[in-house]
Amino acid sequence: METDFSVVDPETIEAERFPESGNRHRKLTDALGCTEMRVNTVTLEPGEATTPHAHERQEEVYVALDGGVVEIAGESYDVAPGGVVRISPEPARSVRNESDDAAQTWVMFGAPPLGTVDDFGEYTVPDGERE
Template sequence: MSDEYTVVDPDEIEPDQFPESGLNHRKLTEALGATEMRVNVIRLSPGDVTGYHRHERQEEVFVLLSGPGRARIGGDLVDVPKWGVVRVPSETPRQLLNDAEEGEAVWLMLGAPTVGTVEDYGEYVVVDEE
């Protein structure tokens, strides 16, 4: 087996809680051995909303893998189709939400560069609601 790649099943990673929302997500960065980006997966049940936040020096890409998806970006509420990809620059506030009445939304979240530590979510800054 080559040491040049890693395959991870997100369901085998112990869930961790976002500090402000208490929602579970799975940090895949360490398990993947990623050094140039952060990688997380989050499953949002109906009514779940991540914290409205930004990163000081880290842009993020969100990929909606399944379910109903919406993102709040810089105050705009954006519908995201399944397999839709959203890029958000570092200083722009963002939030993922599932405001549908049924169905789980599963998001893959990628952030680069890897600023801060895995524990501090890459210079995560909570933003007051707009």
């Protein structure tokens, strides 16, 4: 029987490394049983940043659990702990940790859930941004 809810401790999901940047992330979509969105966490050590990217049709919402900086279309924005950011599909975006001493974790939601949990689908990295 399918349930109508899920409770997941992200720490129970094995952390993986993004191939482009090496950042740690946890894929929560399957564990949560999501069918209408994709959910991941990304943890950045001091000085780390995600690779700038865009999506063809996927809107994203980011929650900065520990605060941080989001860059959207070349503009940087400070995000307070617990702050929420919505980004339409087209602009290039990335998040970074400008702190000197603490990891920062972001929860990232994408809808519609394009591709699979293994292949993010319609994920594009602007020329010259791949690490």
